[in-house]
Amino acid sequence: MSTPARRRPTVKDVAARAGVAPMTVSYAFNHPARVAEATRNRVLEAAAQLGYRPDSTARALRSGRTRQLGVVVGEHLSYLFDDPQAAQFLAGISDVCVGEDTGLVLIPTRGDASDVDRVLAAAVDGYVLWTTVADDPVLAAVAGSGRPAAIQGGPAHPGVACIGPDDRAAAAAVAAATPLAEATPVVIGFPLDRRRTSGILRGRDLPADLTDPQAVPFPVTGARLAGYRDAVTQAGHDWDDVRVAVVERNQRARGEDAAAALFETLDGSGPVVVLAMSDELALGARLAVSRVPREVVLTGWDASHEAATAGVWSVAASLREQGRACARAALSGETTGQAVPWTVVGPGRG
Structure with missing residues (x-):
């Protein structure tokens, strides 16, 4: 014969045990400043004896607050844990959530019609x-949801x-910062489009306006390409x-390949500067350098300890701090954008 399920204790049970009104129990958990300390302690002791816990769902319905912050991931979920800089970004969000008891x-997201509903x-x-x-329907849906939001890296959107x-x-x-004028520059970049098409292009194959979201939907990719173009042109190339090698994912193996x-596409044996859009891609490229009989200088992004040890020039713009800034903005309702400080680090610097 099955054992009857134990009845879950209620607010009325706690009130009866503590000798107070049910409203006093509610105040003791939800508005402790309204209850005398001795009374609240009596309520908490009675609740502990009965095994009572407030119903978080009911509390959220009453307050309109869930005390939960959603992190919308456009990559495979495991990317947040596999990629060291993505993990730093998530850690920054967690820092704020812990401090805010959230x-x-x-x-x-999967890039299909179910994303918005999810x-x-x-x-x-x-x-x-x-x-x-720029045309991600999730971005527009979040902006119109009435809930505050922040985005790392863009694209910029009203209300976010x-x-x-x-x-x-x-x-x-x-x-x-590299000897660009005396070397042949090549680029290893992030995807240009939603299809994440990979391959080797030339500058002439890229849109003239790299910051146009209609031409390059990923704003980080477009902006970094534009910056490389500025420096390469200034150096006389x-x-x-x-x-420009476009890779499907920000992975070290992709950088090596x-x-x-x-x-293999370069002639001669002169020096090369590899402009990679991340430290992971630069460290992957470094694995291929040992097979090339020429001098190679590498640049990356995020200033990881491993990249610094390997002599990679990099951009330091803390993703952990960006995670903190995003979380603070989303929890406070701040909609004003924030420019994150950055510095160049590498051999002889940082």
Whole structure:
């Protein structure tokens, strides 16, 4: 014979045990400042004896607050844990959530029609979004949801706080820090379009306006390409002839394969500057350098310890701090964008 399920204790049970009114129990948990300390302690002791816990769902319905922050991930969910800089971004969000006594909900997207419903159905008070594309329907849906939101890296959208560095200026600066005028420049870049098409292009194959979201939907990709183009042109090179390897994912193996393919397209044996859009891609490219009989200088992004040890020039713009800034904006309702400070670090610097 099955054992009857134990009845869950209620507010009335706690009130009877503590000798107070049910409203006093509610105040003791939800508005403790309204209850004398001795009375609240008596209520908490009675609740502990009965095994009572407030119903979080009911509390959220009463207050209109879930005390949960949603993180919308445009990549595969495991990317947040596999990629060291994405993990730093998530850690920054967590730092703020812990301080604000707020939970964190990861919301994956798949690039299909179900994304909007999945994101809007999440029981959260606000959103933090990882960089996406300008025409992402999730971005527009979040902006119109009435819940505050912040996005790392863009694209900028009315009602959503955009947090990130000046990617174009930083890309130009890290490229200019290398012996660019005396070397052949090549680029290893992030995807240009939603299809994440990979391959090797030349500068002439890219849109003239790299910051036009209709031409390059990923704003980080477009801005960094524009910055590299600025520096390459300033150094006296013809951007039209510069080879650009576009990779599908920000992974070290992709960087190695892209660098190897780029090196095969180059003539002569002169020095090369590899302008990579992340430290992971630069460190991958470094694995291919040992097979190339020429001098190679590498640049990356995020200034990781491993990249610094490997002699990679990089852009330092803390993703952990960007995560904190996004979380603070989303929890406070701030919609003003924030430019994140950045510096160039590398051999002899930082």
